[in-house]
Each structure stands twice: as structure tokens, then as C-alpha cells.
Amino acid sequence: MIKIFMLIILIYIPSFTQFIVFTFTAGNPNTILNMLKEKFPDYQLNISTITGITHILSPAAIFAILNLTLPVFPIYTAILILRKKILKKLEKNAEHLRSETKSIHKQLLKALTLQACLPFLFSGGVFIFYIQASGLTTHPILECLICAIPAPIPILSSIISLYHIRPYRQALLRIFTRITIPIPTNDHHSSAVVLAPKHKISILSSSRLHRLSLPNNS
Incomplete structure (x- = not known):
């Protein structure tokens, strides 16, 4: 139990460090507002809450942004590798299983496949962020998509689990259908x-x- 607790703390250290660093990178709202009015004069900014970073190339800002975006790609690659290994392990033992157990394993494989695809949505948001940060193109719709694309991940993950895990699915059927x-x-x-x-x-x-x-x- 202590090892698990220490592992959780170790994994959380980068996120906690990012939180501390990002807290001190926020610029003055009035300065950010003036910068936005100069760059995007057509935007209606008077009804918005303004926050941002005035110097994006500062060490603190670079650390926070890279910590948010770069880990997505190696983590997604690791998820796909682990999924492939799990599928091989399950397929190897499938011939020794009963038909009912095989059916459960098929549902598990579907759930693993769908769960492995979810981080790709976050990758889409990161990709759009880099396109706009590099100055290739800017548009209000693209700005919204940076957060809108990854937003459904938690609810989609819950729906996948509720549908593919039989006890959850049966409980929902008894209640709602x-x-x-x-x-x-x-x-x-x-x-x-x-x-x-x-x-x-x-x-x-x-x-x-x-x-x-x-x-x-x-």
C-alpha cells in the first residue's frame, strides 16, 4: 500500500510542478486585453474573462506548455503498445476458455480498443494548438477546438465502460429500459x-x- 501511495506521489510530481510554475506565468489582464485588441480587433472582448501569458518564450511558460503538450505523443504510443500486448495475451489463452468467458473477453477487447483511441482526441487539440502558436493560421473556431476536441474524453470513457462491462450494462438495462x-x-x-x-x-x-x-x- 505504501509503495502504491509513493508511486502516485511520484507520478503527480510533474503535474504539481506545472501547477506551481503556471501560477506565476499569468500576465496582467489589462496587458493581455490590450495585446488581444491589437492582434484581433474584430473580437468582442468586453464580455470575456481575460487571462494569458505575456511572454510565451519565458522559461516558466515554455516548461508549462511543453509539459502539457509533449507527453501526449509518447504516452499515446505506450498505450497502443500495451494494448497490443494485452490483445496477444488474451488471444493466446482464448482457446482454453469457455464460450461465456470468450464472450466476456471479446467485450473486453472492444473496450480496450476504444479506450486506446480516446487519447487521439487530446492529440488533435495539441496539434491545433501548435498550428496556431506557430502562426500558420488563426481562427475563432480553431481556438475553440483546442479545448473542445479533448473535452468529451471523460464522458466517452465512462460510456465505454458502462456499455462493455456486463454488470454495469445489466444494471442500466434493469433501471432504464x-x-x-x-x-x-x-x-x-x-x-x-x-x-x-x-x-x-x-x-x-x-x-x-x-x-x-x-x-x-x-
Whole structure:
């Protein structure tokens, strides 16, 4: 437990250092406002909260910016390498598993693949930042995309976990869904299967009602 705690602290040191350094890099809001008015005279800046860095080439600013942007690419590469190793390990042991366990592993592989793609969104924001910082092009839409592209990552990660992890998915189905499926019948009256929240399938018809206690394998 102590080793895990020390590892967490060690991993957090760069982020904490960045926080301290970035705190002292913020420029005077009035100075930033004048710089923006000079460079972007068409922007409506009177209704905005202004903050920024006046000297982007200062050591503190360079450290903070590089710490935010450069680690994305090696970390994303490491994620892809680890994903490949995990997939090989799971595929190697798949032939010795039961069909139900194989199905669970397939869901896990899908979740790992989708989770591995999420950091690419952050890479897109970093790429747009470098394009604008280099002066190649500037546009209000691109400025918004720097933060807008990585923003959905937390919610997408949660959705992937909720969908691909069976206990979570089943709990959500019990709470929020009612599935109605038509069933073939010789009767002229309509019938349907309704998935009730208590893991039971009810066959409903106009003439009779049968309740079958069947396991839910979804």
C-alpha cells in the first residue's frame, strides 16, 4: 500500500510542478486585453474573462506548455503498445476458455480498443494548438477546438465502460429500459416479449399471460 501511495506521489510530481510554475506565468489582464485588441480587433472582448501569458518564450511558460503538450505523443504510443500486448495475451489463452468467458473477453477487447483511441482526441487539440502558436493560421473556431476536441474524453470513457462491462450494462438495462420484441405466433392476436427489470421474460397475448423465469444473458 505504501509503495502504491509513493508511486502516485511520484507520478503527480510533474503535474504539481506545472501547477506551481503556471501560477506565476499569468500576465496582467489589462496587458493581455490590450495585446488581444491589437492582434484581433474584430473580437468582442468586453464580455470575456481575460487571462494569458505575456511572454510565451519565458522559461516558466515554455516548461508549462511543453509539459502539457509533449507527453501526449509518447504516452499515446505506450498505450497502443500495451494494448497490443494485452490483445496477444488474451488471444493466446482464448482457446482454453469457455464460450461465456470468450464472450466476456471479446467485450473486453472492444473496450480496450476504444479506450486506446480516446487519447487521439487530446492529440488533435495539441496539434491545433501548435498550428496556431506557430502562426500558420488563426481562427475563432480553431481556438475553440483546442479545448473542445479533448473535452468529451471523460464522458466517452465512462460510456465505454458502462456499455462493455456486463454488470454495469445489466444494471442500466434493469433501471432504464423496457425491451419489447415481437414473437411469431399462430394466433391471430399480437404477442410480445417484454424484458422486465427482475430478469424475467413475459409473453403477453390477448388471450393469456405466461410468465417464464428465464436467465438474462444480455
